[in-house]
Amino acid sequence: MPKREDIQSVLLLGSGPIVIGQACEFDYSGTQAVRALKEEGYRTILVNSNPATIMTDPDLADATYIEPLTPEWVERVIDLERPDALLPTMGGQVGLNVSLELYDSGILEKYGVQLIGADARAIRLAEGREEFAEAMARIGLEVPHGGFARSLDQALAVAERTGFPSIIRPSFTLGGTGGGIAYNREEFERAVRTGLEASPIGEVLVDKSVIGWKEYELEVMRDHADNVVIVCSIENFDAMGVHTGDSITVAPAMTLSDTEYQRMRDAAIACIREIGVDAGGCNIQFAVHPGTGEMLIIEMNPRVSRSSALASKATGFPIARIGTKLAVGYRLDELPNAITQKTPACFEPVLDYVVVKIPRFAFEKFPKADPVLGVQMKAVGEVMAIGRTFKQAWMKGFRSLENGRAGWEIGATLADDGLAGDDHETLLAALRQPTADRPFQIKRALLNGLSDKQICEASHIDPWFIDQLRQLVGAETWYRSLSEPDREAVWEVKRLGFGDAQLARVRDESESDVRARRWAFGIHPSYKMVDTCAGEFPAATPYLYSTYEDENESVRSERRKVVVLGSGPNRIGQGVEFDYCCVSAAFALAEEGYETIMVNSNPETVSTDFDVSDKLYFEPLTLEDVLEIVHLERPLGVVVQMGGQTPLKLASALRDLDVPILGTSVDAIDRAEDRKRFEALARGLGIEQPANGLATSEAEAIEVATRIGYPVLVRPSYVLGGRAMEIVYDEESLKSYFHRAIQASPEHPVLIDRFLEDAFEADVDAVADGQSVLIGGVMQHIEDAGIHSGDSAQVVPPYLLRDEHVAKMKVHTRELAEALGVVGLINVQYAIKDEVVYVLEVNPRASRTVPFLSKATGNPLARLAARCMVGRKLAEFELRGDGEIPGVAVKESVFPFEKLPGVDTLLGPEMRSTGEVMGIADSFGLAMAKAQIAAGNPLPLSGCVVVTVHDKDKPNVTPIVRRFHELGFEIWATSGTARYLRGRGIPARSVQKVHEGRPNIVDHIISGEIDLLVNTPLGKHAQFDDYALRRAAIQRRIPYTTTLSAASAMCDAVIALRHRKLQVLSLQQRARRVQEVAAGT
Amino acid sequence: MFEGGLVGADESVALGEVVFNTSLVGYQEILTDPSYAGQIVTLTAPLIGNYGVTTADDEARRPWVAGLVVRELSASYSNWRAESSLADYLARHGIACIEGLDTRKLTRHIRSEGAMRAGIGPADLGVEEILRRVREHPPMAGLDLTGVVTTPEPYGLAAQGETRFRVAVYDFGVKRRSLELLTGRGCELTVYPAATPPARALDSEPDGVFLSNGPGDPDAVAGVARLIEALAERELPVFGICLGHQLISLGFGGSTYKLLYGHRGGNHPVHHLAARQVEITSQNHGFAVLAEGESVPGADALVVTHINLNDGTLEGVRHRELPVLAVQYHPESAPGPHDSRYLFDEFIGLMEKRKPRA
DSSP, rough: OOOOOOOOOOEEEEOOOOOOTTTTHHHHHHHHHHHHHHHHOOOEEEEOOOOOSSSTTTTTTSSSEEEOOOHHHHHHHHHOOOOOOEOSSSSHHHHHHHHHHHHTTHHHHHHHHHEEEOHHHHHHHHHHHHHHHHHHHTOOOOOOOOOEEEEEEHHHHHHHHHHEEEEEEEETOSSOOOOOOOHHHHHHHHHHHHHHHHHSSSEEEEEEEOOHHHHHEEEEEOOTTOOOEEEEEEEEETTTTOOOOTTTEEOOSSSOHHHHHHHHHHHHHHHHHHHHHOOEEEEEEEETTTOOOOEEEEEEESSHHHHHHHHHHHSSOOOOHHHHHHHTOOOOGSSTTTTTSBBBSOOOOOOOEEEEEEEEEOOOOOTTTTBBOOOSSSOOEEEEEEEEEEHHHHHHHHHHOSSSSSSOOOOOSSSGGTOOOOHHHHHHHHHHSSSHHHHHHHHHHHHTOOOHHHHHHHHHOOOHHHHHHHHHHHHHHHHHSSSSSSSSHHHHHHOOOHHHHHHHHHTTOOOHOOOHHHHHHTTTEEEOOOOOTOOOEEEEOEEEEESEEEEEEEOOOSSSSEEEEESSSTTTTTTTTHHHHHHHHHHHHTTTTEEEEEEEEEEESSSTTTTTTSSSEOOOOHHHHHHHHHHHOOSSSESSSTHHHHHHHHHHHHHHHTTBBBBSSSHHHHHHHHHHHHHHHHHHHTTOOOEEEEEEHHHHHHHHHHHSSSSSSEEESSSSSSOOOOOEEEEHHHHHHHHHHHHTTTTOEEEEOOOOTTTTEEEEEEEESSSEEEEEEEEEEOOOSOOOTTOOOOOSSOOSSHHHHHHHHHHHHHHHHHHHHHEEEEEEEEEETTTTEEEEEESSSSOTTTHHHOOOOOOOOHHHHHHHHOOOGGGGGGGOOOGGGEEEEEEEEEEETTTTTOOOOOSSSSSSEEEEEEESSSSHHHHHHHHHHHHOOOOOOEEEEEOOOOGGHOOOHHHHHHHHHHTTTTTEEHHHHHHHHHHHHOEEEEBBOGGGOOSBBBHHTTOOOOSSEEEOOOGGHHHHHHHHHHHHHHTTOOESSSSHHHHHHHHHHHHHHHSSOOOOOHHHHHHHHHHHHHOEE | OOOOESSSSSSSSSEEEEEEEEOSSSSHHHHOGGBBTTTTEOOOOSSTTTTOGGGGGGGGSSSSSSSESSSSSSSOOOOOOOOBOOHHHHHTTTEEEEESSOOHHHHHHHHOSEEEEEEHEEEEEEEHHHHHHHSSSSSSTTTHHHHSSSOSSSEEEOSSSOOOOOEEESSSSOOOHHHHHTTTTEEEEEEEEEOOOHHHHHOOSSSSSEOOOOOOOHHHTTTTHHHHHEEEEEEEEEEEEHHHHHHHHHTTTEEEEEEEEEEEEEEEEETTTTTTTTEEEEEEEEEOOBBBBTTTTTTTTEEEEEEETTTTEEEEESSSSSEEEEESSSTTTTSSSSSSTTHHHHHHHHHHHSSSSO
């Protein structure tokens, strides 16, 4: 049966901001879904609050709404667009939950919208843990024996049966939010309370602990004719107990025999049929007892998931695309396998390679976070590596991580590997606790004489994996011992997956020596295709990975070609925004007639979809791996400015090896990044900079700081995301900082800037073609100076800056772009204080704000930049000036504090947000309100505001509080602030600080009496108070702000929400409106 | 020529037709499947031996492959069911295995040039000498190998539970799993050597006849016409798998041909025409029955029931009047998906129809 003709338009929901547990894999799925629907001729309506995504590019869907993903806002879109159907399975847990709420509240029925793909019954069966357990019992499958509880008493009754340790999982949450493992009653009670709180329906599942069991996942697809295929099997390296998002995982399963695998396959098929996912994909997790083979079914996700993104990339089977086509009525056997193009999609991919996925953590950003991995996901990104063997994929994966190690190598110190010693006892104790450091601890354990058996017993990792790792350690030791590696030795270690950089360290050589030797032997990687069929049929799509074998399948074409380097694993400071830029570049360059070649290692991304570029190399973004591709492909040039710091770090080394770099020259990048050279440039242009200096030693740092005066902003050079950036108020703090900073980036000195307190900050993004410059827009930061630009809320056009300052920033940006000879993107950060415009930094590359600004203004900056890089001129395009922005857009950041208990939520110069949302409207207030709602900070329209601010902030907070008072809010404040406010005619009730006794502010927050918290840091001594307050606010999901400007903006937002109706407008309509205005009406 | 390390066998040269199998798991079932007699099997899955071997997974009393080609033979194994390593198993049975070569290159070579004669031998013998022996080895076309793998003597197998039917099994290289699926459905079996005259096998008046899978060229199997004629005459329910399917087709007038490189793996989509459903199937065949649309040229009595979705080749037939059904693929799986086990139920259904329960 072909596609459905009874529906003409389909509504698709994205997943909102990137958070831990819900990352850009849903940009991958949403983008595939939009493209698949368009291909079938359906009118496609998309709602997503995340502007950094590719799916929200106005070129993709017919109507793109960047609006909050809440039922009431989506209802507004439904009312306006009247779609025939809603596809709920592509937007992660958020998309699914909102769809279900729309269904339950009767909104879908009211507007005649059908759920396609998975219906409400199926979603509920799969997601409600109790219903799921019952459904599985009906088909004879066991779930970890336990029970459901809606109260602590009920939970304790279940625990009587399961015993400890037990696992507590809240229903209907993503990434395991709020889940935990309890080893005793006290931990149990705590975990149950957290879990009940986290679950939107107040329900937790108490599981029998299957810690130490082997964990597997199957990706399953089914069509409405009940054809079912298994796309991929995945085996977790880490045993049960570690969230699968935090586990190293391997595809296909490595240690299952056919007998066991088929039993699991049968169970998965029975499961998807019983749950009734009609048309689409799902992910099913299993636990297998390592000693008896007992198999339990853990859970099923009736939607596209992180694992399905991984499975798609691992197999070449585009799950989201196929799932979408199934949802609109196709059968699996009616759809072609996109890779072979000759065989149907109704088959099960087979692999002749091994895929290893390794999570990327950000604990360096959150030193206070608990590093132990458990059922709540903590990773912020991941890499995938493809090799012909497990060992090869493992080694490639570790060198893709960009964590400062050249591969799977132990740290310079024990502390780097999270160890206090390396005696057997200490190592075994460490191995018992899964952490991000464990792979390196395993290596130390293997080196220090622990047996496989000891390692396996402590870690519960399967002996087969440990043996593989022992082989790698053995090879490394052997290679180190050689007097001079001959061709055979080099071939051997390359086949095992060792990178040149790691081999260099093993023998204390330079990477270039290792490369020279390898090349002298004529050893280069060969590239093999990911073809879904293990070579059985010819593949039409060049999706490639490197290995060391006889036959190379990558054939260079005669076309003009460009290599685009991707951004590697997501991490804080480098996320989906850069993938957006890379994909935009690939699309634009393809339109310019170039063959596009993408290189990336991140399976969650759109850039690693094989149909985004002409050729995809799924490879680590290291010098070695990129160089080999360049040598084979001989492109016109390499694009390094789209993928953030990852490709940029390679730029000078590539240039030195005569690789042509497209766009802005490497020298210009260096001129902008090098402090001394940049200072000379700014001085030459007459652009003010904050007083600054550069220090390579502690003594020098103190000298510089004393000269320019405290407070100072210190940071290592060449970092993204404000890594190790701090504001330092005195010499003592500077000393303590300096030691840490040196560790953060050993090759580069520390930069010291005068910190401009209470300044306004702004970002400008622009595109230059070497002659003219297009200003993308000026984005004003809502938070004061000192908060990382990636964490600060931003608004475009600026709403509080004086026109002359805005004009000056534009002029400076043009001057800088021209002086640097920028061809492509440039981002400049400014601060305005006491009527002076200072330039803080210049980045001649794609910035985090490019997608936001492109969506806000309608100018596709990244695409334009890519065109300029191949010689097109801005004058050749019809462009909109930045004065014609169709409304007001606010970007708000989203933080992982909920997922990382123990972390302070105070913002500072080090970036800690994982994602962003955008609110766009005709007024600042409404745009701000939308941004807040979309970021998960629903604004109270009435109730009680608590104010506790630093003495110096009291005068400035007063008018803001007065506005809240006039809006009818009750005002509470800590005693000093309350007295101050009362003295100025604002009735304010006093509440106790934490150390003043009870009940105190935290108690009031916890008992739900407070609706909004305004808290500016009270100084060192009150740190604990502040910290407790903000944590309580997060736990109770009470909106809070730590800056006055944000408080004021929130007030505007409340007013807007109270006075205006929920107004939505698609990006396409906004653009049309501007065109009409420009057309002279 | 491909170079690799020799594992398992002694210094002699292993000769056979080199083919590839794309199954991700199930190496032990593949090794012991008698249909692979005379073939050197390349496994496209790169890591082999990870979960060891266990007698429970043997499909026959010994491995039948002529040789094995793998990218990496796992040095260790881990699985609660495992009894020994694959390397030990290969050595114990004297199976030559070459490892470490570019199996994907070999697979692509076979894909474009077809399954061909090959040999695995020690390098010091010299390429010329090995090649000479390969050339002396008979090609697969025209080869009847059923006599090599079949049981030397008839034997009986009791039904599991109550005996409902008595089935005569022609062992052309039968897999243990087929027998189990029959006994598990209440069939008492008598398993006959491949060359057993029909009269002898049918004398005991079985309720049905099962024609098993097996190696070699179906055209070369002797006595096919006589066997099928005898079965048709008695209007006995017949179920054929793989070689059995080919013999049934030949017996009713159809013809077979050699595929370029065959179907070997566990992921082939087969369209069950009547049910309008797709089954993911386990396959292992180098020859196929010629079909035109839904008919089998020369065999008007047969109707096409199953089609391979990858290349449109014939995957199953039934007789228009007689209770005869047959499939080219392996519903008994082992290794492979269990999607097609309903066929065993259909066979039981044919016998039930003929002999309703008392």
